[in-house]
Amino acid sequence: MARVLVQRFIGVARLCGVSAVAGRQLVSGHLAMSTLPTYETLRLTQPKEHVVQVEINRPEKRNAMNQAFWREMVECFNYIADDNECRAVVVSGAGKVFSSGIDLMDMSEALLSPKGDDTARTSWHLRKFIQSYQETFTVIEKCTKPVIAAIQGACVGGGVDMVTACDIRFCTQDAWFQVKEVDIGLAADVGTLQRLPKVIGSRSLVCDLVYTGRKMMSDEAKSSGLVSRVFPDKASLMEAALQIAEDIANKSPVAVQGSKVNLVYSRDHSVRESLEYMATWNMAMLQTDDIMKSATAVLQKKNPKETVFSKL
Ligand SMILES: CCC/C=C/C=C/C(=O)SCCNC(=O)CCNC(=O)[C@H](O)C(C)(C)COP(=O)(O)OP(=O)(O)OC[C@H]1O[C@@H](n2cnc3c(N)ncnc32)[C@H](O)[C@@H]1OP(=O)(O)O
Secondary structure (H helix, E strand, O other): OHHHHHHHHHHHHHHOOOOOOOOOOEEOOEEOOOOOOOOOOEEEEEEEOOEEEEEEOOHHHOOOEOHHHHHHHHHHHHHHHHOOOOOEEEEEEOOOOOEOOEOOOOOOHHHHOOOOOOHHHHHHHHHHHHHHHHHHHHHHHHOOOOEEEEEOOEEEOHHHHHHHOOOEEEEEOOOEEEOOHHHHOOOOOOOHHHHHHHHOOOHHHHHHHHHHOOEEEHHHHHHHOOOOEEEOOHHHHHHHHHHHHHHHHOOOHHHHHHHHHHHHHHHOOOHHHHHHHHHHHHHHHOOOHHHHHHHHHHHOOOOHHHOOOOOO
16 A cells, blocks of 8 residues: 555656755755855854854853844844745854843943933834834744754843744753843843743743743753753754754745744634634645655655755
8 A cells, every 4th residue: 555655656746847856965065055144243154954053143242132133133034034045043142151131231322312302202212112122033933934042051131032032942051041121120022021921831930030030040941841952061052953953954844934834823813713824824835846745755765855845
């Protein structure tokens, strides 16, 4: 029976022009890559085919999020969202910590002393400013490519806002997390209060962390579900993060990115609404050639790397 199915799939796959080409496209021993943009605060590299690594690159300031960072993240993720070579993203921090949160020495004047002709106008501008900072992390969620956060050392304030917008979180044993906004006199306003309760199940724990600003160490981060895996050091963390990114990038981008879109949707809607959305989504996406390619590879017990999917 299995053989008949394999032959049937192979027959149809041939008709569809599917070729199970082995290996990746290497150019003189290097992965072929499109030119990645350069930024002041972010370093983009392509460590594996179809994988982009976004590294916050201010290690001497513990990757504090200065004004350039808040702007560049939006540019960077809009670029990645449109880059059909990229199928998975790893975000990380250069040096010994992931991020120390907002740059306390480079906070925008729009935040510290908002201007306007009266209270309404001042508030209006401040609201727009806050929304623009919210977009810095919402772009991670809007980007249909899965984003894996690799966290070492401190992940403070804005760092927590950032990683809660990611799809998968891994950390090192020495990692710690701190929703520190109350300590600088504000309610966290760029994602933590909205996303953290959906990431970790316990509302009591969320309130405990948010109201006290205490540190949560990696073991508690793991037991609460904030991170799914803990590694002894940064080297093993990065290896695992890049490996899972590569595994994801080897699969059908139609299947993976459709899954992300629908997971994000279902987090914010009822099961009934989400099933409706899914049915409408898949009435188009089920017509992809990727199903035939993937099913043929499964039946032939091929390594997923051997199946080549066209760009999305
Ligand atoms: C609309 C607004 C939305 C956004 C809100 C966001 C809010 C937040 O993010 S609240 C959290 C603010 N962050 C902090 O309170 C953390 C402050 N930093 C630390 O606690 C420590 O630096 C840390 C534990 C992260 C690391 O400690 P370590 O001993 O390894 O380094 P340091 O010697 O302290 O720092 C080295 C240099 O980095 C500078 N630096 C560190 N954090 C920040 C920061 N958040 N902003 C600006 N600069 C930072 C520090 O001053 C040192 O610089 P230098 O003296 O020039 O060497």
